[in-house]
Amino acid sequence: MEQRPLRRTGADVSVIGLGTWQLGGDWGDVDDDAAADVLDAALDAGVTLLDTADVYGDGRSEERIRKALAPRSDRPFVATKAGRRADPFEAEQYTAENLRAWIDRSRRNLGVDTLDLVQLHCPPPAVYSDQRVYDTLDALVAEEAIAAYGVSVETVAEGMTALQHPGVQTVQVILNIFRRKPLEELLPAAAQAGVGVLARVPLASGLLTGKYDESTTFPADDHRTFNRHGEAFDVGETFAGVPFDVGVAAAREVAEIAGSDVPTSAFSLRWVIDQPGVTTVIPGARNVTQVRGNVAAATLAPLTDSQLSDLERVYDERIRAHVHDRW
Incomplete structure (x- = not known):
């Protein structure tokens, strides 16, 4: 699989990574065996970046990654996140003491002395401007508790x-076909700064697989049920903030643009891979079939100019009014 430099981290990572929120929780049940199969299938297919977080299943995702990597000599780059354990979830909780405790917990969960990458996990907006937070992270780099740090954001x-x-x-x-705003300013600014870009929610929580219709339902413990209107966390994380019925209709048009010979999910991932400034895209997977479908996107040809134009039209006509000015 194509590898790209994760800019100033010095690591090279696969253009298709694996998001492991599903392996922790909030997407319905994924048992230990299924999680192990997903991780093995991704690694065997050439995935070299795993993205996780300390709150995915209260550490279950990190622990499952540790177990999957234990027998392997080919260790991938593992990016985790910290900050959502703050209780209450307020900027004042991002103290040096708390950051160190969260990061030490992830080190134990993942079974490493030095974390490859820690990302601030969509914290309250004030945290992004708090120099004390960055000073603590710099100190943790100097102490080799973490090799690098970054941020996970909700808004441009x-x-x-x-x-x-x-x-x-x-x-x-x-970043996905339904969430295009980062292309205008954020991705060019990141490229100029030498900062790597991880694109998450690339399939809009499954909308861009083209497999849903207006009658599709999800388990009670799936965020696509309990966070559809932002009841638990930012609604932009669920269906990329697009109202479900609007997204289903738009996804039908995306499937038509992709054509009958190309799976809509792979087509949608290829669109993300080809956006200037993107290092890797991190779709999740709940089973081996989904892993293989995601990885297949790396072998597709770039989209044609006609396809790109048609996708932009779908966005402008159906999606833009719902998401563009919010995030």
Whole structure:
């Protein structure tokens, strides 16, 4: 699989990574065996970046990664996140003491002395401007508790604020056919700063697989049920903030543009891979079939000019009014 430099981290990573939120929780049940199969299939297919977080299943995702990597000599780059354990979830909780405790917990969960990458996990907006937070992260780099740090953001404005701090080496942001705003300012600014970009929610929580219709339902413990209107966390993380019925209709048009010979999910991932400034895209997977479908996107040819134009039209006509000015 194509490898790209994760900019100033010095690591090379696969253009298709693996997001492991599903392996922790909030997407319905994934048992230990299924999680192990997903991780093995991704690694065997050439995935060299795993993205996780300390709150995915209260550490379950990190622990499952540790177990999957234990027998392997080919260790991938593992990016985790910290900050959502703050209780209450307020900027004042991002103290040096708390940051160290969260990061030490991830080191134990993943079974490493030095974490490859720690990303601030969509914290309250004030955190992105708090120099004390960056000073603590710089100290943790000096102590070799972490090798690098970055940010995971909800909005373009948060990403632009974070880029002002020279220690930030990566930005993770929602980017997909239905969430295009980062292309205008954030990705060019990250490229100019030498900052790597991890693109998350690339399939809009499954909308861009083209497999859903207006009658599709999800388990009660799936965020696509319990966070559809932002009841638990930022609604932009669920269906990329697009109302479900609007997204289903738009996804039908995306499937038509992709054509009958190319799976809609792979087509949608290829669109993300080809955006200037993107280092890697991190789709999740709940089973081996989904892993293989995601990885297949790396072998597709770039989209044609006609396809790109048609996708932009779908965005402008159906999606833009719902998401563009919000995130």
